[in-house]
Amino acid sequence: MQKGIYHVPVLMQEVINGLQIDPSGIYVDCTFGGGGHASAILKHLNSSGRLIAFDQDADAVKNLPDDDRVIFIPHNFRHLQRFLRLHKISKVNGVLADLGVSSHQFNVGERGFSTRFNGALDMRMNQSEKLDAAYVIQNYSEERLHKIFEQYGEVTNAKTLAKLIVQLRKTQSLKTINEFKNALYPVVKGNPEKYFAQVFQALRIEVNDEFGALKEMLLQAPDVLVPGGRIAVITFHSLEDRLVKNFFKNGNFDEIQENDLYGTLSKNELKVITKKPITPSQEELKNNPRSRSSKLRIAEKIKVSNNISK
Template sequence: NDPHFTFVRSNFRYLHNFLRYHGIEQVDAILADLGVSSHHFDDSERGFSFRFEGALDMRMNKRAGLTAADIVNTYDEERLADIFYLYGELKNSRKLASVIAKARISGKISTIGEFLDIIKPLFGREREKKELAKVFQALRIEVNREMEALKEMLYAATKALKPGGRLVVITYHSLEDRMVKNIMKTGNIEGKAEKDFFGNVRTPFRLVNNKVIIPDEDEINRNPRSRSAKLRIAEKIAE
């Protein structure tokens, strides 16, 4: 009930639109936590985890149309391979896509169990959990268009911050890291540095820290849930 707090039930990619809607031109600070809620992963009906049986869904927003099952069953083999390679950084992405494409000929892949039966033989027992996590991460990112959403949010944040305003982003994997570092160092997602006459990089930000902040061993031990998250915090100040 605090008048200083306004909750917006929407994807943060629409940051610019909702600031305008609420009559806010610029802000002092933006904190973006890119982590996925454990409530999503622990709900078998949401289909985010290979630990539970359920529908192959993975939608953050249940009102959205595209599901992980739709991707697995309708994307062509090359597009599937690209997703697993780019978003999951899987070395056997082409083999994985080929096996899925052949399996779905026999019938639609609808559940997590059916999907696991198809892909598990491709991974050795010693690295099975890590590799499966990468597969599910790749599908989740594609289902929710996470990279596009992050791109739009970062550009909106750049415009929304007041001079001297601070941008803090908590990231959890290298894909997010790269995009955040690029926009903070060069002002664009691609990391293409544009220089002025004197050779200085044109960027709207000034680094607070030259390197990302990561938890030390003591902090990790005090917060067991953050061990696998590999929490990274990047801070910038807008100039």
């Protein structure tokens, strides 16, 4: 397995501590990537333990360890329950999701994730999918672009940006990163680096339906966890973190628990373990600056006497 090349895993020890690993348990790594977190989990499993590794990026397969305890699933983690059932697994002891983009994806210019390189405006995590960032820029309506940049990137002048894109795409090519960035400079607000990062984040979330996938996975997690099993999620921006925080706390994605007409609280099968998110230590920040925005939240499946664990 490649080490320290593909991706540097964040909050490694905090994840391992938080999952409270049962040596003979079954664990799911929703975002295998470079296999850093997976490798650490495997070290804590005995010969009976198993690791189910999801990753929709075909490049991740190269990092698989030669270990018969690992089942690799080359699909989006939104299909969590479906593929567990396919492998005749009904319950697992823990679920980990390290969200966002791997260092490898950022560092390969032609993938289109990074503002630092020129390349096609791609941004597909699964390169077999048809929708890419260039299509979004070229074909989405002004209203839809405005909504994406405002909601997914929190871009301050999202409306102005959307209007400019729709005007410019009639007369010039916006298919590469440099073409796109150069066209946008007249409306850049504040620090250009931060501005473009927000714009690219919005496009990436749209292309990969990141929020839709995250919500689907979270909704399935309580069903697949054994009572006492844990889910750990690492987020990299406030929008993701809010979804995870609300779901762990309330069992839904709203800021408050839903009450029906009779005042009955919505069902929540999870107990929050991390009242506040765990963030990187000063040492980790020094060694891996990309960890600076990461937040780890952990929840546990509530133990109920009439629940059947496996």
